[in-house]
Amino acid sequence: MMCLFQDQGCSVLSGEMAPCGDKKMIEDLLPKLFRHIRTNGLNATSDVIAKNLRHSIRSTLEERFDHKFQIDTAGSIQLEDLTIDSDNKARGVYYEPTPPHVFRYILSKLDIDHREFDFVDFGCGKGRVVFLASQYPFRRVTGIEFAPELVEVAKHNIECGKSGCLNCENVDVLCMDATQFEIPDSKAVLYFYNPFDAMIMKAIAQNLETSFLKNRAEKYVIYYNPQNEVVFERLPFMKKVASEKRVVDFASPRFHGYSIFRTID
Numbered sequence: 001m002m003c004l005f006q007d008q009g010c011s012v013l014s015g016e017m018a019p020c021g022d023k024k025m026i027e028d029l030l031p032k033l034f035r036h037i038r039t040n041g042l043n044a045t046s047d048v049i050a051k052n053l054r055h056s057i058r059s060t061l062e063e064r065f066d067h068k069f070q071i072d073t074a075g076s077i078q079l080e081d082l083t084i085d086s087d088n089k090a091r092g093v094y095y096e097p098t099p100p101h102v103f104r105y106i107l108s109k110l111d112i113d114h115r116e117f118d119f120v121d122f123g124c125g126k127g128r129v130v131f132l133a134s135q136y137p138f139r140r141v142t143g144i145e146f147a148p149e150l151v152e153v154a155k156h157n158i159e160c161g162k163s164g165c166l167n168c169e170n171v172d173v174l175c176m177d178a179t180q181f182e183i184p185d186s187k188a189v190l191y192f193y194n195p196f197d198a199m200i201m202k203a204i205a206q207n208l209e210t211s212f213l214k215n216r217a218e219k220y221v222i223y224y225n226p227q228n229e230v231v232f233e234r235l236p237f238m239k240k241v242a243s244e245k246r247v248v249d250f251a252s253p254r255f256h257g258y259s260i261f262r263t264i265d
């Protein structure tokens with residue numbers, strides 16, 4: 001994405017920049033804008049402006065979230081830059097955290113008593129969703145991540161983040177490949193933010209079936225940006241109970257949808 005605001009967006013949006021700074025920024029920006037309009041047209045330029053604005057808003061919100069809880073969850077990290085010891089590395093998706101308000105919004109769609117459920121984030125990265133989920137009174141919250149560097153940050157976030165608001169006492173982050181994780185036999189909410197390709201999803205679905213058939217304890221699958229949801233759509237023991245094509249999220253450069261599946265009684 002072409003960056004029109006380059007480091008300036010956050011200051012402008014948060015109103016922190018002095019008037020003379022605003023003037024300088026506009027003076028720098030206008031020639032760039034006109035050049036872009038001449039080369040690409042007005043429609044393409046307004047698309048770029050909207051994307052840049054969303055990107056800037058997102059960075060600001062993410063920094064504020066991390067600052068509020070004194071944690072480190074923002075930013076994206078490519079898997080090539082991490083020391084992952086798994087044959088499934090090439091099938092994984094890079095680290096990018098779920099926006100906090102999107103997570104809370106999707107979770108609000110579940111009409112459950114959290115105290116009866118375990119929560120698992122498959123591919124938890126730096127543990128933002130683990131942190132957010134532990135603000136609800138789940139029985140247990142577990143993050144699964146195969147990149148040791150991210151696991152270390154996630155553990156630090158859980159231990160050192162402002163914990164006054166954590167409502168779950170059993171919170172853990174495990175360094176392992178998601179396919180190796182034994183899905184609990186208890187009632188559980190399984191969370192995925194598009195962490196891997198269809199082949200890995202199928203392996204997880206197989207594990208889910210094994211777990212479910214033991215005692216048929218209720219399971220929910222929350223799938224944000226559900227690129228491979230067909231895997232769950234084909235499971236005879238699950239049905240889709242909610243979905244939206246695009247969650248309105250002005251702070252995100254992209255709009256993702258989500259689907260929620262539940263086991264059939």
Ligand SMILES: C[S@@+](CC[C@H](N)C(=O)[O-])C[C@H]1O[C@@H](n2cnc3c(N)ncnc32)[C@H](O)[C@@H]1O
Nearest residue numbers: 092095096097098123124125146177178193195
């Ligand atoms: C899009 S990020 C989602 C981060 C987090 N769940 C969230 O919503 O904030 C995907 C994460 O899945 C991890 N991942 C990908 N394949 C994996 C696998 N096979 N086992 C464990 N973690 C995996 C990546 O390292 C990355 O941190």
